[in-house]
Structures are given as structure tokens and as C-alpha cells.
Amino acid sequence: MSGDALDRFIAARRERFTEELRELCAIPCEASDHTALDAAARWCRDRLAAAGFADARELRAGGAPALVVGETGSGKRVLVGVQHYDVQPAVPLDLWKTPPYQPALRDGAMYARGVDDNKGHLLLRIQAIEAHRAVLGELPIRVRFLIEGEEESGSPNLAKLLALEPGLTDADGALKEGGALDSEGRSILSLGGKGILYCHFRVRTMTRDAHSGGATHYPNAAGRLAHAFASLVDVKGRVQIEGFYDDVRQPTDADRAMLERMPFDARATRAVVGIEAFAFGRTDDEAKWASVFEPTCNVCGIESGYNGPGSKTVIPAEATGKIDFRLVPDQDPMKIAALLRAHLDRHGFGDVEFSAEEGEHPYRGPADAPLVRAVAAVAEEAFGTPAVLVPSSGGTSPMWVVCNPRRMANVTLGMGHPGAGAHAPNEHILLENYWRALRATARLYSEFATAR
Numbered sequence: 001m002s003g004d005a006l007d008r009f010i011a012a013r014r015e016r017f018t019e020e021l022r023e024l025c026a027i028p029c030e031a032s033d034h035t036a037l038d039a040a041a042r043w044c045r046d047r048l049a050a051a052g053f054a055d056a057r058e059l060r061a062g063g064a065p066a067l068v069v070g071e072t073g074s075g076k077r078v079l080v081g082v083q084h085y086d087v088q089p090a091v092p093l094d095l096w097k098t099p100p101y102q103p104a105l106r107d108g109a110m111y112a113r114g115v116d117d118n119k120g121h122l123l124l125r126i127q128a129i130e131a132h133r134a135v136l137g138e139l140p141i142r143v144r145f146l147i148e149g150e151e152e153s154g155s156p157n158l159a160k161l162l163a164l165e166p167g168l169t170d171a172d173g174a175l176k177e178g179g180a181l182d183s184e185g186r187s188i189l190s191l192g193g194k195g196i197l198y199c200h201f202r203v204r205t206m207t208r209d210a211h212s213g214g215a216t217h218y219p220n221a222a223g224r225l226a227h228a229f230a231s232l233v234d235v236k237g238r239v240q241i242e243g244f245y246d247d248v249r250q251p252t253d254a255d256r257a258m259l260e261r262m263p264f265d266a267r268a269t270r271a272v273v274g275i276e277a278f279a280f281g282r283t284d285d286e287a288k289w290a291s292v293f294e295p296t297c298n299v300c301g302i303e304s305g306y307n308g309p310g311s312k313t314v315i316p317a318e319a320t321g322k323i324d325f326r327l328v329p330d331q332d333p334m335k336i337a338a339l340l341r342a343h344l345d346r347h348g349f350g351d352v353e354f355s356a357e358e359g360e361h362p363y364r365g366p367a368d369a370p371l372v373r374a375v376a377a378v379a380e381e382a383f384g385t386p387a388v389l390v391p392s393s394g395g396t397s398p399m400w401v402v403c404n405p406r407r408m409a410n411v412t413l414g415m416g417h418p419g420a421g422a423h424a425p426n427e428h429i430l431l432e433n434y435w436r437a438l439r440a441t442a443r444l445y446s447e448f449a450t451a452r
């Protein structure tokens with residue numbers, strides 16, 4: 001790290017900042033642990049207050065985990081930081097080298113559940129406020145944090161919580177949770193995310209399992225579900241639900257140009273999972289395009305009948321399965337659920353039941369925005385190489401509910417590296433990247449004030 005005042009400030013506080021990260025990551029705030037979620041919300045509220053957010057507070061609706069909000073700084077522009085303190089479950093625990101909630105430092109890395117997604121990012125964005133104040137002076141913009149506790153469960157109450165104070169989403173740009181570097185150390189700036197519809201399926205064909213000698217006339221639930229699922233997508237990956245693509249927004253020329261500039265290492269992408277060719281016969285260019293602009297219908301799991309050791313000749317009476325649809329702008333998850341029901345009924349699968357448990361809208365913000373230019377500039381400066389703009393990542397964040405009313409720009413600016421293992425065992429971050437991202441974020445708070 002070179003030696004200007006900002007770097008010296010960060011270097012002098014490495015120990016305290018690392019200790020804070022350890023403290024936050026030690027709170028096991030998985031969706032099922034309400035005490036821990038409360039503790040994490042309180043921790044975030046107190047940390048905002050310590051960083052000069054005079055109005056830091058917790059908003060509550062029903063039994064949902066608190067939305068922690070606070071604002072600091074002054075100036076014309078408002079930057080809203082959309083973050084979360086909840087984490088994915090740490091199971092299976094035996095795959096962790098050190099316990100997920102006992103943050104461990106090894107070889108310049110910190111290991112803990114949530115250290116990348118999203119606690120490290122959340123915390124460095126607060127620490128960057130202190131760095132800015134100490135080195136660059138009072139914030140020339142207003143920074144408002146919205147830190148939710150249900151992001152990993154699909155943010156089911158975020159809209160309700162935001163509605164408690166309608167001004168919360170009035171802003172000029174959003175700093176989205178997370179953020180990553182690619183294998184070349186380039187900062188990946190994601191300007192959008194896919195939406196999601198998650199469905200739980202069930203089909204029951206008989207009151208009980210039957211001897212497979214009766215397979216000539218007893219209906220097999222596993223077969224029913226397999227046929228129903230097969231009717232949803234063709235071998236080219238095209239979703240067959242009538243009307244599914246009707247609302248898909250065509251990429252603009254700017255989107256296409258961004259895709260053109262976006263690196264895509266097809267060989268490495270295949271190597272990660274040990275395949276020689278992409279699914280659906282997609283070429284490298286088609287796979288790259290689809291990763292950004294195509295919606296999907298993905299079977300997450302199927303369960304039915306006998307899968308134990310040896311054989312059992314049985315006709316299963318019940319089958320269950322789960323599918324996630326990743327959606328692109330401007331598909332609406334609840335409308336897709338209605339189209340799915342109509343498709344099943346029309347194709348003779350009226351007996352296949354499903355419930356839509358999770359729905360989030362996709363969101364792709366503008367690329368031609370002061371926030372995007374400001375983030376690209378500070379990322380290039382801090383990481384020493386030009387950033388890569390990505391119109392949309394394959395994942396889902398609750399940006400539609402925050403950004404759509406004003407069609408606001410949103411972007412990531414983070415430090416996760418390709419092997420960080422978010423959502424997986426041994427999740428970790430490299431501290432060197434953490435300090436660089438902290439520097440970039442502190443500079444962003446100034447840069448955004450005047451960016452055109």
C-alpha cells in the first residue's frame with residue numbers, strides 16, 4: 001500500500017478495524033436464530049452511531065428482523081448503502097477448517113461465515129466514513145444506510161419496513177451489498193441482478209406407495225413430476241411456459257457494448273465444474289450473453305420413492321421438487337407464478353401443486369450515471385487496474401424495491417476474491433483487498449459529490 005494520508009490512516013487502524021470485523025462475524029445471525037439477529041442489528045446500530053450517524057435506529061414490522069437505518073453527512077447528493085447483516089447457514093460444519101463463528105486469521109485472510117457476504121462489505125463502508133472524516137474532511141454528500149436482516153431469505157419484509165418511512169429510498173444512487181474482484185484482480189462493478197421466483201412442488205397420485213407389479217395401472221408420482229418438469233424447458237434451455245418471455249426487456253446498445261467489453265473466461269468457467277461443453281449446447285458467446293440477459297428455469301432438487309442401498313420395487317405415491325426461476329427485467333415474479341400455473345393446467349398437470357415461496361423482482365440500473373463513473377474511477381485508483389462493468393450478475397439482491405421508484409443507479413464496489421466461498425464452507429476474505437476496498441469507498445464519498 002502506498003503512503004498517502006488515507007493509507008496511513010487505514011494502516012494505523014488495521015488492528016482495531018480487524019477486531020471489529022471479528023466481533024461482527026462472531027454473531028451467528030442465521031435466519032433461524034432470532035436472538036443473534038437482534039444482537040447483530042444492535043451491533044450495526046451502535047456502530048453507525050459511533051461513526052457519527054446521530055439518528056441510527058432500528059425499524060420493526062411484525063416479527064421480522066430489524067431494518068437498521070441511519071444517515072450522516074451533508075450535501076446535495078444522497079448515496080444509499082443497501083446492506084444486510086444476516087448470513088447463510090454455516091452447515092455442513094464438518095467442512096469448516098475452523099468454526100464458522102470463531103473468526104480466524106490465517107495467511108492474511110479472515111475466515112468466518114458472512115465475512116464476505118455481507119459483513120465485511122457492510123463494515124468497511126462504515127469504517128470508510130471515519131476514514132473520510134479524519135483525512136478528507138466532512139462528508140460532501142449524505143450517506144444513508146439501510147441494513148436489513150432478511151436478505152438471505154429473499155427480503156420478504158423489506159418493502160413493508162421501507163414503507164414505515166417513505167423518504168428512505170429518496171436518493172441519487174445506491175451502493176449495493178457485496179462486490180468482487182476477478183481472477184486478474186479487476187474490480188467487478190455489477191449494475192444489476194436477476195430476480196427470483198422459488199417454487200416448491202408436490203404431486204400425490206395415490207393414498208400410499210404400491211408394488212411395482214401394478215405399474216401397468218397405478219400412477220407413479222415421480223414419473224408425473226418428471227414429466228411436468230420436462231414440459232417447462234426444452235433441450236436448448238428455452239423456457240416453454242406460454243408468455244414467459246413477454247416482459248423481457250431488450251438490452252440497449254449500451255448494454256451490448258458493456259457485454260462486449262466484459263471479460264468472460266469460458267475455459268475457466270467450464271473447468272470450475274469439470275465440464276467440456278456448456279449446458280444446452282451453448283457456445284462461449286451464447287453462454288456469456290445468457291449469464292447476463294437470459295432468465296432460467298432451474299431444478300434445485302427432486303425427491304421421491306426409494307433411494308436407499310440396494311433395490312426396492314415400488315411405485316411412489318408422492319414426489320416433491322423445487323425449482324428456481326432467475327428472472328430478468330422486466331419480468332414480474334408473481335406474474336410468472338400465474339403463468340406457471342396456467343401452463344401446468346393447460347398441459348394436463350392440474351394435479352401438480354406448487355407454492356411460490358420467494359419472489360424478488362430483477363433490477364438493472366442505468367450505466368450512464370454519475371455514481372457508476374465515480375465508482376469506476378475510485379476502483380481503478382485503489383486496485384490499480386480498470387474496473388469491469390457488468391450489466392447484471394446472476395444473483396439476486398433486493399435492489400428493485402429500493403431503486404425502481406426512481407430508476408436509480410446501483411453498483412457494487414467490493415473486495416471478494418474468486419475463491420472467497422460466499423454461501424460455502426471456509427468463507428474468507430483477503431485483508432489486503434479489504435484495505436484497498438476501504439480506501440476506494442472512502443474516496444467514493446468525495447468523488448460522488450462532484451461526478452457528472
Ligand SMILES: [Zn+2]
Pocket residue numbers: 084117118151177178
Ligand atoms: Zn449478500
